[in-house]
Amino acid sequence: MRELLESLTTPYSLTDPVEQRPDLxxxxxxxxxxxxxxxxxxxxxxxxxxxxxxxxxWLEEGEFQLTYLLSDxxxxxxxxxxxxxxxxxxxxxxxxxxxxxxxxxxxxLREMFGIDFPGSTRLNEDFILxxxxxxxxxxxxxxxxxxxxxxxxxxxxxxxxxPAQHMKEQxxxxxx
Amino acid sequence: xxxxxxxxxxxxxxGIEFEVEPLRDYYCExxxxxxxxxxxxxxxxxxxxxxxxxxxxxGFGTGCGAIEMRPLMTPRFDAYRYGVQWRPTPRQxxxxxxxxxxxxKTLKRAxxxxxxxxxxxxxxxxxxxxxxxxxxxxxxxxIKCLDDYLPVDLYIAGCMPRPEALLxxxxxxxxxxxxxxxxxxxxxxxxFEWYKANQKKVILxxxxxxxxx
Ligand code: SF4
Numbered sequence: 001m002r003e004l005l006e007s008l009t010t011p012y013s014l015t016d017p018v019e020q021r022p023d024l025x026x027x028x029x030x031x032x033x034x035x036x037x038x039x040x041x042x043x044x045x046x047x048x049x050x051x052x053x054x055x056x057x058w059l060e061e062g063e064f065q066l067t068y069l070l071s072d073x074x075x076x077x078x079x080x081x082x083x084x085x086x087x088x089x090x091x092x093x094x095x096x097x098x099x100x101x102x103x104x105x106x107x108x109l110r111e112m113f114g115i116d117f118p119g120s121t122r123l124n125e126d127f128i129l130x131x132x133x134x135x136x137x138x139x140x141x142x143x144x145x146x147x148x149x150x151x152x153x154x155x156x157x158x159x160x161x162x163p164a165q166h167m168k169e170q171x172x173x174x175x176x
Numbered sequence: 177x178x179x180x181x182x183x184x185x186x187x188x189x190x191g192i193e194f195e196v197e198p199l200r201d202y203y204c205e206x207x208x209x210x211x212x213x214x215x216x217x218x219x220x221x222x223x224x225x226x227x228x229x230x231x232x233x234x235g236f237g238t239g240c241g242a243i244e245m246r247p248l249m250t251p252r253f254d255a256y257r258y259g260v261q262w263r264p265t266p267r268q269x270x271x272x273x274x275x276x277x278x279x280x281k282t283l284k285r286a287x288x289x290x291x292x293x294x295x296x297x298x299x300x301x302x303x304x305x306x307x308x309x310x311x312x313x314x315x316x317x318x319i320k321c322l323d324d325y326l327p328v329d330l331y332i333a334g335c336m337p338r339p340e341a342l343l344x345x346x347x348x349x350x351x352x353x354x355x356x357x358x359x360x361x362x363x364x365x366x367x368f369e370w371y372k373a374n375q376k377k378v379i380l381x382x383x384x385x386x387x388x389x
Binding site: 128131132137145152158 | 317
């Protein structure tokens with residue numbers, strides 16, 4: 001894994017390499033480098049399988065982090081490529097031509113985070129949320145509790161307890 | 177509205193063109209009606225006994241609870257010995273188990289399936305998610321009060337209730353049916369407007385007929 005990271009760092013100007021486990025590493029790439037890097041990993045290094053494409057909302061930094069997790073089945077190792085993109089009017093180049101499965105992830109990211117992937121197949125079709133009109137729910141400035149209270153009727157009488165405290169009272173009622 | 181539901185001109189195999197309006201032509205517009213009791217009390221009692229002894233469950237799983245059905249229908253817990261069995265289509269079943277949280281998307285499908293079932297029909301809410309939202313009480317995408325949307329005859333509490341709890345629930349439901357108290361389908365027909373208003377409040381892209389019969 002280490003040799004792989006070292007061989008990639010300079011040609012693709014990667015930053016922040018993290019070797020999480022001997023068989024799992026993460027690197028950060030510039031968005032322009034992503035496509036050549038993925039092609040290289042897929043065709044030359046044997047990372048033929050796109051495991052997941054997911055996003056993290058860094059609200060304070062005003063950025064989305066996209067993580068492309070790839071797997072090399074022959075050698076049993078995984079690599080995660082991270083790309084930071086600006087949060088405002090977030091768009092990213094689509095990779096559905098490299099892995100067709102990416103179209104589904106991109107469709108989900110479009111719906112849940114509002115990230116656009118121009119050209120990706122069926123991108124704007126509803127995925128899980130049908131007829132959603134609010135801001136995308138996985139964005140961190142979306143207030144889930146407020147939305148739930150406004151939209152759905154809560155059944156009255158619901159209590160929340162601290163599990164540790166509750167079990168203590170149940171098991172040792174005299175306080176010992 | 178989905179394209180396939182819109183009014184359009186269709187050309188038949190014989191070359192004749194005609195107009196199709198799917199919502200009117202493919203579905204019955206009539207709202208559900210209340211099913212009257214049998215003409216005599218004894219007969220109704222007999223019907224209820226027969227209904228109680230053949231609970232046929234719609235094979236529709238939602239949330240975590242669908243996984244509890246597998247041990248229930250296989251030899252370990254063997255629900256079949258109580259006259260309970262699973263059916264592949266709504267037309268053949270009379271018991272709908274909502275087996276956990278219902279997202280808005282699933283709710284839409286659940287309503288359609290429920291409305292396609294034949295009378296008399298029963299609904300069991302399984303697990304705390306159906307009762308008050310359970311651990312998804314603050315979720316943006318799940319309903320919290322199942323009985324606002326479908327007429328529920330019985331709730332089984334727990335997260336997730338074990339198959340034994342379901343078996344006990346079936347016995348309770350049988351008692352309700354035999355006592356003539358499981359009138360969910362009639363309740364649905366009587367308060368149809370109210371149920372529809374609740375359903376439409378959360379299902380934002382309502383693109384189906386009001387009654388999916
Ligand atoms: S009650 Fe618990 S087990 Fe059942 S659907 Fe909800 S979270 Fe899952």
